[in-house]
Amino acid sequence: MKAKVEVFLKPGVLDVQGKAVENALHGLGWSGAANVRVGRVITFDVAAASADAARGDVEAMCERLLANPVIESYRVEIAP
Numbered sequence: 001m002k003a004k005v006e007v008f009l010k011p012g013v014l015d016v017q018g019k020a021v022e023n024a025l026h027g028l029g030w031s032g033a034a035n036v037r038v039g040r041v042i043t044f045d046v047a048a049a050s051a052d053a054a055r056g057d058v059e060a061m062c063e064r065l066l067a068n069p070v071i072e073s074y075r076v077e078i079a080p
Contacts, residue, residue, distance in 0.1 A: 008039035
């Protein structure tokens with residue numbers, strides 16, 4: 001199965017990269033860009049008996065390695 005994990009900073013956590021990108025966009029003439037947040041996407045194959053089992057495994061991976069649950073949130077998608 002294919003797993004896709006989107007990791008992003010929780011609201012209220014300062015996003016330095018997002019601010020730098022926002023400033024760069026303004027400098028290039030896109031002054032309408034606001035509240036830019038930068039995250040990451042992790043995709044991989046996962047072996048599991050079912051989509052529910054795959055989701056459980058991937059969520060455990062997020063809690064232990066792929067995301068920092070103190071300052072980051074994540075969203076998991078599983079596809080066959």
